Amino acid sequence: MANISARFITIGILYALLAMCLGVWMGVNQEFQNAHLHAHINLVASVWFVLFALAYKAYPATATTRLAAVHFWLANLGAAIFLPGIYIAMNYESPLLAIVGSLLTIASMVAFLVNFRRNYAAGVSPSAVAPSAVISARSPAA
DSSP states (O other): OTTHHHHHHHHHHHHHHHHHHHHHHHHHHTOOTTHHHHHHIIIIIIIHHHHHHHHHHHOHHHHTSHHHHHHHHHHHHHHHHHHHHHHHHHHHSOOHHHHHHHHHHHHHHHHHHHHHHHHGGGOOOGGGSOHHHHHHHHSOOO
16 A cells, blocks of 8 residues: 555654544543543544555565555544444443444454565665664674
8 A cells, every 4th residue: 555654654643633632622621531532532543544554665565565455444434433432322321432443443453464474574764774784784893
């Protein structure tokens, strides 16, 4: 999938902004009953999406596979269903969307794992090399 890293990081940043706005709203109104939703937006969408972007950037062979596209769409669909589902489950006692969304989120992580294990060794970008290895490789021999 073209530019999967850019897509994941962009969406991750948007989820971070959403979580920040929710956190500010909760603080201003002193209403913290949705703190768990705030935490899940930060972790499930924001943090994981940015980590996915970094992994796909560091291991470019994993970014161009059909499984990468499956992972991208499952992760986005899962987050889009799971996060509102948490709110609905906690405030209206109807957990169906949270259940479906969480299962899609798990499926996306399985797709990521399978894709990574199958394809990461096919090529590692030079940017993934540890900085100390680059420095020592450039240093003149003593």
